[in-house]
Amino acid sequence: MSREFLSGNEAFAYGIRLAAPQVISAYPITPQTIVVERLSEMVEDKSLKSEFIHVESEHSALSCAIGASATGVRTFTATSSQGLLYMAECLVYASGGRYPIVMMNANRSTALPWNIYGDQRDSLSLLDCGWIQAYAKDAQESLDLAILSYYIAEHPKVSTPFMVNLDGFHLTHTYEMVEVPESELVKNFLSDYNTDNKIDFENPKNIAFSAGPEHNFAFKYKEHIGILNAKEIISEAEQKFAPLFGREYSGLVEAYRCDDAEYILITLGSIFGLCSDVADELRNEGVKTGVLRLRYMRPFPNKEIADIARNAKAVAVLEKDISFGNEGSVYTNVNSALQKAGLSVPSLNFIGGLGGRDISEEDIREIFNKLSQGKTAVHFIGIEEGAII
Amino acid sequence: MIEVLWHGRGGQGAFTAARILGAAYSFKGEGFFALAFPSFGPERRGAPIRAFTKLSNKPLHSRSEIKKSDYIIYLDDTLFSQDSLNTLKENGKIILNTTATYEDTRIITFDATKIASEILGLRVTNTVMLGALSAFFDQVSVKDIEFAIEKAMPQKLWKGNKAVITAAYNALAKGAAA
Numbered sequence: 001m002s003r004e005f006l007s008g009n010e011a012f013a014y015g016i017r018l019a020a021p022q023v024i025s026a027y028p029i030t031p032q033t034i035v036v037e038r039l040s041e042m043v044e045d046k047s048l049k050s051e052f053i054h055v056e057s058e059h060s061a062l063s064c065a066i067g068a069s070a071t072g073v074r075t076f077t078a079t080s081s082q083g084l085l086y087m088a089e090c091l092v093y094a095s096g097g098r099y100p101i102v103m104m105n106a107n108r109s110t111a112l113p114w115n116i117y118g119d120q121r122d123s124l125s126l127l128d129c130g131w132i133q134a135y136a137k138d139a140q141e142s143l144d145l146a147i148l149s150y151y152i153a154e155h156p157k158v159s160t161p162f163m164v165n166l167d168g169f170h171l172t173h174t175y176e177m178v179e180v181p182e183s184e185l186v187k188n189f190l191s192d193y194n195t196d197n198k199i200d201f202e203n204p205k206n207i208a209f210s211a212g213p214e215h216n217f218a219f220k221y222k223e224h225i226g227i228l229n230a231k232e233i234i235s236e237a238e239q240k241f242a243p244l245f246g247r248e249y250s251g252l253v254e255a256y257r258c259d260d261a262e263y264i265l266i267t268l269g270s271i272f273g274l275c276s277d278v279a280d281e282l283r284n285e286g287v288k289t290g291v292l293r294l295r296y297m298r299p300f301p302n303k304e305i306a307d308i309a310r311n312a313k314a315v316a317v318l319e320k321d322i323s324f325g326n327e328g329s330v331y332t333n334v335n336s337a338l339q340k341a342g343l344s345v346p347s348l349n350f351i352g353g354l355g356g357r358d359i360s361e362e363d364i365r366e367i368f369n370k371l372s373q374g375k376t377a378v379h380f381i382g383i384e385e386g387a388i389i
Numbered sequence: 390m391i392e393v394l395w396h397g398r399g400g401q402g403a404f405t406a407a408r409i410l411g412a413a414y415s416f417k418g419e420g421f422f423a424l425a426f427p428s429f430g431p432e433r434r435g436a437p438i439r440a441f442t443k444l445s446n447k448p449l450h451s452r453s454e455i456k457k458s459d460y461i462i463y464l465d466d467t468l469f470s471q472d473s474l475n476t477l478k479e480n481g482k483i484i485l486n487t488t489a490t491y492e493d494t495r496i497i498t499f500d501a502t503k504i505a506s507e508i509l510g511l512r513v514t515n516t517v518m519l520g521a522l523s524a525f526f527d528q529v530s531v532k533d534i535e536f537a538i539e540k541a542m543p544q545k546l547w548k549g550n551k552a553v554i555t556a557a558y559n560a561l562a563k564g565a566a567a
Contacts, residue, residue, distance in 0.1 A: 005412035005423075005541065030431070117429060169429035170452045175408050176424050177415040273450025356429065358453060 006178045008171035011139035012104050013038035015146025017048045018186040021076040023068035025053040027061045030116045031168040032080040032106035058083035062090035069099035070207060072198030074150060077101065080168060081108035081122045088126060094161045095130025095223060097208050098197055100153035101161045107269065108168040109355045117356020118168030119320035120269065124329045130223055132162040132230050133297040135268040139178045142166055144247060147186055151237040154193045157229040167270040181245055189244055231299050252301035254293040257283065258308050261290030263371045266334055267318040268294045271359055278364040289368055300333055306341030314346040314374040316367050320353035327378045346374040352381035391528070392455040395440040397464035399433050402515030407440035410519060413529050413537035414444045424449045437468055460484060460522060464514050484521050486514050504556050509549045516550040520557030531558050
């Protein structure tokens with residue numbers, strides 16, 4: 001193990017080097033660029049033995065990764081924002097074909113107005129594409145997810161592509177101390193990708209085929225079961241990971257001081273740190289607050305959210321996303337979890353950080369303040385004081 | 390928490406200095422935490438940029454920009470305005486690369502360009518200013534910075550950058566102690 005002072009992008013590249021994909025195909029886009037640059041340098045200096053394929057677009061980057069994965073090798077790609085949207089057609093080919101590609105997405109706003117700063121509209125608008133979606137909180141978790149993601153995605157019960165999301169700039173460009181594991185340790189944790197779902201000259205078969213109405217439905221059902229199975233495999237992977245690497249992860253969610261919390265703020269990504277700092281301050285002032293971080297958006301932690309929110313007086317969802325004409329997509333999902341569990345706890349939605357707008361400590365305090373009033377509503381931080389429903 | 394704000398122009402290496410400072414502090418061992426990040430956005434040579442280093446003996450969670458600083462460091466005096474005094478914390482200091490002088494004792498002036506030109510043969514002052522900071526900020530020593538330079542810079546840059554750090558420290562340490 002070595003300690004290195006790395007950005008989120010660099011930490012992720014270090015994690016990918018340890019996971020050692022045989023094929024990397026990518027196209028650079030801010031704020032993802034550094035991860036691709038570092039990986040190409042690693043291939044150049046031979047510290048990573050991988051076929052690095054420069055492609056001419058994101059559509060080609062993922063198409064290339066799908067083709068490589070269909071030969072039965074471990075593959076990686078990375079993108080952001082418009083690049084991810086340009087890939088959208090291929091996302092469903094990867095998930096429908098059950099190719100366990102890992103992709104890093106640097107969360108960035110989508111056009112127009114054109115903007116390179118961080119929000120989460122890119123990945124959250126693609127929740128339905130059949131990919132596992134994880135959201136990292138810091139550089140260490142980014143590196144660890146680069147390794148864990150392959151374990152989960154390639155597991156035969158899952159066989160589902162895996163998107164690891166890092167908040168653009170706040171995580172991709174911020175440097176912090178990271179523990180980089182020894183490659184021997186990673187080899188013990190992560191076995192080689194081994195699959196029957198591949199082009200095989202010894203055992204030729206039809207793959208990536210058409211299926212009419214009589215069979216298509218069953219494929220979609222099985223795809224759904226595969227991503228649901230990831231819940232169990234995430235837990236298995238983390239339990240195996242902890243004693244080897246000395247770091248514990250808590251499955252689909254991370255609950256901070258939620259046990260006796262009356263007011264719970266639910267969020268995702270790197271803003272969690274600031275939210276937990278504010279929760280600490282409010283606890284010191286006598287308000288029972290907690291923060292629940294959704295580490296995964298797919299598979300979605302329905303049960304975990306309901307269990308943790310069961311005794312809360314109100315919950316808030318803070319997200320860097322809006323589904324225009326409705327509300328934040330995370331909020332919709334959280335409300336569904338609460339409703340299915342028969343909970344009638346008031347829920348508030350706070351839309352913040354769009355186009356990279358700063359979310360301040362005062363903003364988080366104001367969220368908890370509104371939360372204590374317990375009135376279900378959708379708010380745009382700093383713009384709309386009243387309720388929009 | 391100690392908060393350091395760096396001002397420079399694209400290409401002057403302000404963010405590299407912010408990053409080396411963070412590395413120098415956190416490589417001191419367990420219980421030393423740092424975050425370093427640039428002002429976010431497109432990178433353009435010559436355009437004003439800021440960079441941030443946060444240092445603490447507790448884990449740092451907030452990734453927001455610094456509002457009030459313990460140290461504000463200007464690599465380029467064309468970016469300096471005395472308004473920035475309003476964003477200093479109590480006992481905070483501004484370290485300014487300039488040949489001008491100011492009466493306000495919170496503003497430390499220093500000709501970093503001269504040191505950089507003499508030792509490096511280049512007008513690149515980022516690590517010179519890091520050495521200057523170490524004369525005032527006793528939680529990061531010249532040795533700590535030298536260690537971070539070896540971790541964070543290519544080997545061909547070690548010798549010159551270590552030399553300017555010592556030179557800047559020596560030039561300012563006496564005045565800082567006084």
